[in-house]
Amino acid sequence: MMFGKVLRRNEEQAVASWINYLNQVRLDRLIEGLNNQEINFSDAINTLVSTMAKINETIIERNRGGLKGMHGFIAEVAECGVGNAREQILGKMPIYKWVNDNGPADLIRDGVEIQQKFVNSGNHLSLQAIKQHYSDYPWFLDGGRKYQIPADHYEKIKYLLSIPEEQANKMPKSNGEFSLKQWKEVHEFFDGEKIKLSDIEPSRFSYKDVQRDQIQETIGLEKNSIKETDEAIRKDLYEKSKATLKQGAQVAAASAALEGGMTFATGIVKKRKSGKKIKEFTTDDWIEISKDSGMGTLKGGIRGITIYELSNYTATSTAVASSLCTASFGIANEAYRYRNGEIIQEEFLLNAEVLCVDATVCALSSIIGQTVIPVPILGAVIGNTVGTFVYEIAKDNLNEKEQKLIKQYVEELQEYNKYLDQKLEAYILKLQEEFRVYYSLLEKAFSPDYSIALEGSIRLAVSLGVSEKELLKNEQETDAYFN
Known part of the structure; x- marks a missing residue:
């Protein structure tokens, strides 16, 4: 009889332990995903920071390309940097490389060579620049190579190709956005059948985005976009962990x-x-x-x-939840017997009390067993087997006073369990607040504004336990350290 009871309890706690294992797997995956995403976010932001630094150091400060050609070089570096950052935030490897050799290709994406043309003069939508390049390198489109133009130029070309000549004649010309001459130029360019629209792709930037006085804001907007993507990914990880x-x-x-x-x-x-x-x-x-x-x-x-x-959905362990079910089924059965007159009130109360104590011992035994033997299901089953046998022997052989002591001890354990649950919840809330402060410090430490970045780096270092005596807190201390 005792063996059958143990077998039934083992089956119940095995189900509970299995469910606990499923819950833990989801939690582990969430933590792993968040840790990986933290690395992805850091890599993406660092790429954008280094991209802006490269634009400043190798192009703007050197006046490379002059006033008329500088934006072309800026566009090449920005396309590579932003493209790589967007891959990294998704946990992928960078795929763009800046060629920077004044050759037929400006950049390479996943092995595909690309020639960029950001030309606004003459309102030719960069097509004349492509035509000249193709004249110099008639083999360029072989092997899947691409031409790349500003996004706004590309959209305008698509629109002009989509409308008939009659409609083009009716378009307003006062604002300079469209003209019949431009419509004809676009159609003649692609009617030649040497270069197709599929050979050309839009950049991720419009013409104005890569100008010298605009690129800082463009990269800043991209950082905000990366942060939004990061938040969406983290939210998705959390939702999937539910x-x-x-x-x-x-x-x-x-x-x-x-x-x-x-x-x-x-x-x-x-x-x-x-x-x-x-x-x-x-x-x-x-x-x-x-x-x-x-x-x-x-x-x-x-x-x-x-x-x-x-x-x-509640602060209840699986072992306790299983025991609650067992006790509930048992009490429901006793209530049915009481309503049918099979037992009297005193028997009903006594039986219900015993069922609850049984369930508590079962839960505690399973929890202890799982702690001592941290193998999913196995620890809970062994703990439940030992605990149930010990309890049954005690219940049958100990006197009423000793049984009351055991019951009192079990109740104290339950109260302590509630206390630990409350402390755990408090620790989780505290940890969430510390994460919020940490991310705030991290954002300042990687700010493109060097003064904010310096202050943020100092605060981040202090928060991580670095002594203030070891920190360089201003320009004078930095000069003195390196001199």
């Missing part, structure tokens, strides 16, 4: 199948122990077994979804 109805349904189905199958097997064993062979089972025997199995399946489904919901 409990789902689908997983809850799977847990309920598995638990129902396990408990129903266990009840079916136990029913057959029980009949066999009475002296009957399976071939001697009557119709009534099979009906009884099927009825018990159906009830076990129902209980298993309820147990599975209840443990899943309690452990994910």
Whole structure:
């Protein structure tokens, strides 16, 4: 009888431990994902910072290309830097490389050579510049190479190609945006069949975005975009880590199948122990077994979804949730017996009390077993087996006073468990606040404004335990250190 009870409790706690394992896997994946995303975000922001520094040092400060050509070099570096940052924020490797050799290609993307043309003079939408380049390198489009032009030029070309000449004649010309001459130029360019629209692609920037007095703001806007992407990814990771109805349904189905199958097997064993062979089972025997199995399946489904919901949406461990289910089923059965007059009130109260203590010992034993043997399911089962046997022996052999002491001790453990849950919640809230402060310091430390970055770096270092005596806090201290 005791063995059957232990077997049933083991099955219940095995389900609880399995659900706890599923919950822990989701949490581990969330933490791993957030850690990886922190690296991705740092890499992307660092790439944008170094891109702006390269533009300043190698182009603007050297006046490379002069007033009329500088923006072309800026566009090349920006295209590579921003393109790589957008890959890195997604956890991918950089795919852009700036060629910087004044050759036929300006940059390479995933092995594809690209020639950029950011030319606004004559209102030719960069097409004349492409035509000249193709004249010098007639082989350039072989092998999938591409020409790249400002995004606004590309959109205008697409629009002009999409309208008939009659409509072009009716377009307003006073604002200088469109003209019949421009419409004809675009159509004649692509009617030559040497260069197709598919050979040209839009840059991620418009013409004005890469001008000398605009590029700082352009990179700043890209940083904001990277931050938004990062926040969306983190939110998605969090959402995916949450409990789902689908997983809850799977847990309920598995638990129902396990408990129903266990009840079916136990029913057959029980009949066999009475002296009957399976071939001697009557119709009534099979009906009884099927009825018990159906009830076990129902209980298993309820147990599975209840443990899943309690452990994910309340501060309840899976072992405790399973024991609560067991106690609830038991008390419901005792209430049914009491309503039918099978037991009196005193028996109902006593039985309910024993059921609750049983469930508490089962939960505590499983928790201890899982702690001592940190193997999913195995620790809970072994702990429950040992705890249940010890409790049953104590319950049958100890006197009333000793049993009261055990019960009091169990209740104290429950109160302490609630206290620990509250402390854990407080620690989590504190940790979230510290993360918020840390991210704020991190953002300042990587600010493009060197004064804000210096202040942020100092505050970040201090928050991480670096002594202020070891820090260079101003320009004078920095000069003195390196001199």
